Structures are given as structure tokens and as C-alpha cells.
Amino acid sequence: MKSEHSGLISGSSNHCMALARDGRDSAAMKGTDRAYAKINISLDIISKMDDGYHDMLMVMQSITLCDEITIECAPGNGVSVDTDVPYIPGDERNIAAMAALAFYDFTGINGYSTRIAISKSIPVGAGLGGGSADGACVLRILNEMFNTRLQRSELETLGSRVGSDVPFCINGGTVLAKGRGDLMTDLTPIPECRIVICKPPFAFSTPELFGLINCEKIRARPDTAGIIDFLDRGDLSGVARRMYNVFEDVLPRGKKEIENIKYLLLDTGALGAVLTGTGSAVFGIYDSAGAAKQAYDRLSASYSDCYLCETIASCAG
Numbered sequence: 001m002k003s004e005h006s007g008l009i010s011g012s013s014n015h016c017m018a019l020a021r022d023g024r025d026s027a028a029m030k031g032t033d034r035a036y037a038k039i040n041i042s043l044d045i046i047s048k049m050d051d052g053y054h055d056m057l058m059v060m061q062s063i064t065l066c067d068e069i070t071i072e073c074a075p076g077n078g079v080s081v082d083t084d085v086p087y088i089p090g091d092e093r094n095i096a097a098m099a100a101l102a103f104y105d106f107t108g109i110n111g112y113s114t115r116i117a118i119s120k121s122i123p124v125g126a127g128l129g130g131g132s133a134d135g136a137c138v139l140r141i142l143n144e145m146f147n148t149r150l151q152r153s154e155l156e157t158l159g160s161r162v163g164s165d166v167p168f169c170i171n172g173g174t175v176l177a178k179g180r181g182d183l184m185t186d187l188t189p190i191p192e193c194r195i196v197i198c199k200p201p202f203a204f205s206t207p208e209l210f211g212l213i214n215c216e217k218i219r220a221r222p223d224t225a226g227i228i229d230f231l232d233r234g235d236l237s238g239v240a241r242r243m244y245n246v247f248e249d250v251l252p253r254g255k256k257e258i259e260n261i262k263y264l265l266l267d268t269g270a271l272g273a274v275l276t277g278t279g280s281a282v283f284g285i286y287d288s289a290g291a292a293k294q295a296y297d298r299l300s301a302s303y304s305d306c307y308l309c310e311t312i313a314s315c316a317g
């Protein structure tokens with residue numbers, strides 16, 4: 001999907017789920033789909049809840065950067081995960097395996113050996129929701145494969161058992177997410193734009209960053225209401241100027257490098273630039289494809305983990 005000429009990860013090619021029955025064994029089934037990454041246009045934390053989780057207020061957006069997942073089910077038992085990245089676990093600690101187990105538990109389907117193959121493009125430890133996207137994609141594929149016809153809201157509830165960002169990744173698009181991230185309202189889709197992402201060579205631990213947040217002492221917050229208003233007006237620049245992520249104030253290390261990436265993005269014409277999720281990736285929003293390409297080329301000269309992509313209105317094919 002990454003064109004060699006432009007570097008742009010485009011959403012234009014077919015991203016519908018493909019399903020097939022294996023000719024050799026009529027009971028074996030195969031399904032494939034894409035797991036799309038997300039960015040946080042804004043990330044605010046309202047309070048710490050009694051269960052230790054945080055009450056969030058986030059504008060989330062799906063982008064064309066994605067992993068590819070293929071699932072093969074045949075009579076038997078067990079769930080396994082194969083990825084092309086060595087440090088991702090292949091057992092039940094993997095969020096994709098957790099999602100499959102949650103699906104079987106919820107539907108009561110059993111007696112299948114489930115092999116999940118993930119071709120990773122979304123960087124790990126970036127705040128781009130790669131694991132959550134994989135989990136949601138597994139739920140979508142299995143729902144189709146077994147013709148269980150679970151509705152979007154049912155898949156989202158099932159996803160919330162697996163991880164806080166999984167419900168958003170079931171359908172994606174442009175969404176306001178509250179609570180743990182599972183209380184969602186669809187927003188007016190973001191105007192057409194390009195996204196340049198750059199991940200520095202370090203990562204933050206999500207529990208560590210949440211642990212550094214003191215909800216009473218958050219100094220700067222995103223203008224969430226303003227972002228929603230400018231989305232409604234189709235004003236990309238108004239949206240981009242109001243972006244913020246409250247984790248930027250509590251970064252335990254690497255703050256200078258994050259600021260440098262933001263500076264490079266803004267200096268190359270980004271309308272706004274911000275940390276996504278718990279980082280460490282930073283993204284910039286561009287209304288000009290040419291400026292975005294130049295930014296991507298310039299950042300790629302210093303950082304190996306750079307991506308040029310577009311937004312998408314829905315993850316569900």
C-alpha cells in the first residue's frame with residue numbers, strides 16, 4: 001500500500017473483507033481485513049475513576065496506516081497469533097488472541113483452531129492504537145466468518161472487554177470518545193487532509209504516563225468543544241489549531257525530541273502538530289499534499305519511523 005514513488009499510504013484500494021472456504025476442507029474458513037491505526041486529534045483527562053481507570057474526553061480519527069490480518073479457522077482447538085515482528089507475543093497476551101477468545105466466549109462457538117496472521121505496519125509503542133486495531137479487526141473478521149451478525153454496538157461492548165481503544169476501532173472514523181474510551185459519538189468527518197506521522201526511537205509505558213497525571217493540576221487542555229464546532233463547519237485549520245494532548249505536559253523523558261518533531265512538522269506547513277495517545281508518535285495535519293510530502297521527506301532524513309497517510313471515514317469495509 002505504501003507507494004514507492006510518493007510514500008503515501010492511500011486508502012483508495014479495496015479494503016473490504018475477503019472470506020473464503022478452503023477447497024481442501026469444507027469446514028475450514030479463511031478471512032482477511034485491514035486494521036486501521038488511529039490518531040488523537042485531542043486527548044483530555046477529566047478525572048480518575050474508582051476502578052483506577054481515567055474518564056477521558058478524546059476526538060479520535062482513523063487513518064489509512066494499517067496492519068493486514070488473515071484468520072484461518074479449522075476444526076480443532078486453540079488460538080495462535082503469528083506476526084512479522086519478533087517482539088510481539090504470539091500467545092494469549094496478544095490483544096488479537098484476547099479478542100478471538102472474547103468472541104468465542106460471547107457467542108458460545110467452540111471446536112475451532114484459530115490461526116491469526118498479522119502483517120504489521122503500525123509501529124508498536126506509538127500511540128497509534130495498533131494493538132487495539134488488531135483486536136477490533138479480529139472481532140469484525142470472526143463476526144463475518146461465522147455469520148454471527150453481531151451489531152456494531154455489540155462488537156464495541158465485546159471490544160471494551162479487550163482494551164480501552166478497541167471499541168473505537170470497530171467502526172472508527174471521526175469520533176468523540178468519553179469514559180474509558182468506550183462511550184462514543186460519531187462526529188462530522190474531518191475535511192480531506194494529509195497526515196504526517198513521526199515516531200522517535202523510544203516509547204512510553206501507558207500505565208506509567210497515566211500514573212503521572214494529576215487531574216487537578218492539568219495546566220493546558222485541548223479545546224474539545226471548539227474542535228467539534230470547527231469539524232461541523234468543515235474548517236480544517238480551526239480544528240488543527242485547537243489540538244492538544246494533556247500527556248505532553250507529563251512526559252518523563254524525550255520531551256525535547258518530541259518538541260523538535262513538532263517544530264519540524266509546523267515548520268514544513270502543518271496546520272497543527274500533537275502527540276497521539278500515550279506517544280511517542282507525533283503527527284501533523286496538512287491541507288496541502290505537496291507540503292505533506294516535503295515534510296515526510298524531511299523528517300524521514302532524520303527518523304526511520306515516518307508515515308504519510310490520509311484519514312478515513314470508516315474502518316468497517
Ligand code: C5P
Nearest residue numbers: 052053054056163164165180206207210
Ligand atoms: O484498557 P487498556 O488495557 O488499553 O489500558 C491500559 C492501561 O492504561 C490501563 O491499565 C490503565 O493504567 C490505563 N488507562 C486508564 N484509563 C483509561 C484507559 C487506560 O487509566 N481510560
